[in-house]
Amino acid sequence: xxxxxxxxxxxxxxxxxxxxxxxxxxxxxxxxxxxxxxxxxxxxxxxxxxxxxxxxxxxxxxxxxxxxxxxxxxxxxxxxxxxxxxxxxxxxxxxxxxxxxxxxxxxxxxxxxxxxxxxxxxxxxxxxxxxxxxxxxxxxxxxxxxxxxxxxxxxxxxxxxxxxxxxxxxxxxxxxxxxxxxxxxxxxxxxxxxxxxxxxxxxxxxxxxxxxxxxxxxxxxxxx
Amino acid sequence: xxxxxxxxxxxxxxxxxxxxxxxxxxxxxxxxxxxxxxxxxxxxxxxxxxxxxxxxxxxxxxxxxxxxxxxxxxxxxxxxxxxxxxxxxxxxxxxxxxxxxxxxxxxxxxxxxxxxxxxxxxxxxxxxxxxxxxxxxxxxxxxxxxxxxxxxxxxxxxxxxxxxxxxxxxxxxxxxxxxxxxxxxxxxxxxxxxxxxxxxxxxxxxxxxxxxxxxxxxxxxxxx
Numbered sequence: 001x002x003x004x005x006x007x008x009x010x011x012x013x014x015x016x017x018x019x020x021x022x023x024x025x026x027x028x029x030x031x032x033x034x035x036x037x038x039x040x041x042x043x044x045x046x047x048x049x050x051x052x053x054x055x056x057x058x059x060x061x062x063x064x065x066x067x068x069x070x071x072x073x074x075x076x077x078x079x080x081x082x083x084x085x086x087x088x089x090x091x092x093x094x095x096x097x098x099x100x101x102x103x104x105x106x107x108x109x110x111x112x113x114x115x116x117x118x119x120x121x122x123x124x125x126x127x128x129x130x131x132x133x134x135x136x137x138x139x140x141x142x143x144x145x146x147x148x149x150x151x152x153x154x155x156x157x158x159x160x161x162x163x164x165x166x167x168x169x170x171x172x173x174x175x176x177x178x179x180x181x182x183x184x185x186x187x188x189x190x191x192x193x194x195x196x197x198x199x200x201x202x203x204x205x206x207x208x209x210x211x212x213x214x215x216x217x218x219x220x221x222x223x224x
Numbered sequence: 225x226x227x228x229x230x231x232x233x234x235x236x237x238x239x240x241x242x243x244x245x246x247x248x249x250x251x252x253x254x255x256x257x258x259x260x261x262x263x264x265x266x267x268x269x270x271x272x273x274x275x276x277x278x279x280x281x282x283x284x285x286x287x288x289x290x291x292x293x294x295x296x297x298x299x300x301x302x303x304x305x306x307x308x309x310x311x312x313x314x315x316x317x318x319x320x321x322x323x324x325x326x327x328x329x330x331x332x333x334x335x336x337x338x339x340x341x342x343x344x345x346x347x348x349x350x351x352x353x354x355x356x357x358x359x360x361x362x363x364x365x366x367x368x369x370x371x372x373x374x375x376x377x378x379x380x381x382x383x384x385x386x387x388x389x390x391x392x393x394x395x396x397x398x399x400x401x402x403x404x405x406x407x408x409x410x411x412x413x414x415x416x417x418x419x420x421x422x423x424x425x426x427x428x429x430x431x432x433x434x435x436x437x438x439x440x441x442x443x444x445x446x447x448x
Contacts, residue, residue, distance in 0.1 A: 040263045040347045040376060041368025068348060070374045091378060093317065093348040121375070122348055123264045124292060124317040143367035143390060144265025150294045151345070152264060154315060166367060172396055174423075199398075 015129050018097035022104070022132025029109035032218045033117065034211075035133035037155060039148075040121030042141040043165040045073040046198040048116055052080050054208055055114070059215070062115040064103045066095040073118060083107060094125040097132055114215060123152045135214060138191075141166040142175045149183030157187040161194065163207060168197040239353050242321035246328070246356025253333040256442045257341065258435075259357035261379060263372075264345030266365040267389040269297040270422040272340055276304050278432055279338070283439070286339045288327045290319040297342060307331060318349040321356055338439060347376045359438060362415075365390040366399045373407030381411040385418065387431060392421040 026033050036044050045065075052061055062083040065074040074086040085103045087095060100117060107115065117133060119126040138159035140148050143166060149156045156162065162184060164177070181193060192210055196203035250257050260268050269289075276285055286307040289298040298310040309327045311319060324341060331339065341357060343350040362383035364372050367390060373380040380386065386408060388401070405417060416434055420427035 039265060039345070039368075040372060041365075067375055069377050070371075072371050072374060091348075093346070120348070121263070122317070122346060124315075124344070124346055125349065141265075141367065143365065143393065144263075147294075147296050148264060150296060151291055153293050169367065169393065169396055172393055 012128065015097045018101055019130035019132040022097055022101055023134075025104070025109065026115075026132060026134065029112075030219065031109045031112050031115055032135075032215050033115045033131075033133040034135045034137055035117045035119060035126075035131050036137050036139065037119045037123075037126045038121065038139035039123045039141070039144055042121070042139045042144065043198050044118045044121070044139055045076050047139060047163065047165065047196075048077060048118065049080065050196075050198040050201065050204055051116075051208065051211070052077075052082055054204065056212075060111055060113045062107045062112045064095075064100060064107070064115065064117045066099070066118055066120045068092065068120055083112065089120060093120060093122050094129050095119050095131060096129045100131045113219070123148070123155050127155045127158055134218060135160045137161050137163060139163045139165055140180075142169050142173055146176045146180040147183065149180065149187060153187040156184055156191075159188055159191045161192050161207075161210060162188070164193060164195045165198055167195050167202055168200050236352065239321045242325055243354035243356040246321055246325055247358075249328070249333065250339075250356060250358070253336075254443065255333045255336050255339055256359075256439050257339045257355075257357040258359045258361055259341045259343060259350075259355050260361050260363060261343045261347075261350045262345060262363035263347045263365070263368055266345070266363045266368065267422050268342045268345070268363055269300050271363060271387065271389065271420075272301060272342065273304065274420075274422040274425065274428055275340075275432065275435070276301075276306055278428065280436075284335055284337045286331045286336045288319075288324060288331070288339065288341045290323070290342055290344045292316065292344055307336065313344060317344060317346050318353050319343050319355060320353045324355045337443070347372070347379050351379045351382055358442060359384045361385050361387060363387045363389055364404070366393050366397055370400045370404040371407065373404060373411060377411040380408055380415075383412055383415045385416050385431075385434065386412070388417060388419045389422055391419050391426055392424050 063077045064085050066087045068089050074084050077084040085106045087099050087103050194207040287301045288309050290311045292313050298308050301308040309330045311323050311327050418431040
């Protein structure tokens with residue numbers, strides 16, 4: 001099966017090229033873009049539902065929703081009055097840069113300051129496909145267990161921030177946060193870890209503060 | 225990128241061929257094989273830890289553990305005294321039939337009656353790669369949410385049985401079992417649904433009864 005390797009490499013190279021073009025477009029339109037990745041059901045849409053209404057009112061936001069099927073998540077976001085574009089990958093296990101480029105035609109980037117891309121629920125494949133985003137945020141959830149950074153190192157390695165969601169469930173789980181953190185630090189020394197509950201609101205302030213710092217640094221790079 | 229399609233099709237065809245050979249080997253050695261698939265952290269290893277000690281003592285069991293990294297799950301299974309082989313895919317997001325064929329060299333199939341293959345934690349890609357197993361069992365967990373069959377239809381469509389784990393957490397979640405079941409039935413009319421908690425033992429009897437019925441039908445096909 002060695003003949004497939006050049007083809008895969010060609011695909012990844014082509015993806016990188018389009019990701020760079022996406023990034024150049026985001027920089028030109030002054031749109032800060034966050035790629036949000038996690039397992040199925042870790043709470044990516046819930047994090048957006050908790051985050052978007054807590055942002056300053058003058059931040060114009062948009063969302064790109066990636067799913068292999070259904071519009072369920074896009075409907076949850078649209079209910080917030082936020083501009084949202086759905087990508088249905090038709091079975092593909094990740095978003096890629098060309099898919100995002102296609103979706104951008106449906107967003108008024110010149111007007112938008114901050115766009116979240118909710119990737120397909122998958123803790124493996126999305127890590128291999130750059131989209132052009134400024135930040136990669138990886139979401140884990142406590143019921144998935146504290147061993148996830150050890151078992152899915154590639155995803156946790158590329159995270160600029162890690163959010164550990166469903167903290168409200170910890171009393172009912174055998175979840176050891178120290179083991180989780182130790183595993184995270186084995187592959188990623190610097191990404192901040194935010195322990196949150198999108199349900200109760202616990203921990204969201206620290207995440208929002210960090211996100212807005214990065215957002216401000218992008219929009220006003222000379223203030224630092 | 226159209227040039228990649230024949231290559232992907234070639235890979236899938238090659239996988240199907242090896243899967244058929246694996247199946248022929250399992251039939252020849254009278255080994256019943258179950259392919260267990262789920263999201264990361266839904267509880268595949270916990271299901272095995274709950275299932276293996278509850279099987280009749282004369283059933284000789286083995287486990288193939290698929291992970292992209294680490295031996296954590298294999299160690300949990302080995303602690304039960306069950307024959308276990310670890311496959312580390314080195315980043316690949318699913319097991320394929322050739323990987324399983326390689327692992328089989330380390331299992332004494334002539335001695336084993338029942339082998340579980342724990343696939344990589346991924347609710348998408350493993351559905352595309354037959355391994356040669358007699359049963360595909362899909363595990364979901366309540367904290368992932370009741371929308372999973374709608375969002376990951378490919379995986380639920382091919383299930384011979386669906387196990388909904390972590391039933392003990394339902395009181396603390398916004399989980400509607402009717403919505404889950406309705407989504408499951410949209411893509412899979414016949415697979416039995418077992419609602420269980422590997423932690424409390426709730427619901428495991430029904431799963432074990434069904435599994436052993438299928439196991440007996442394999443080993444004694446003329447009794448039916």
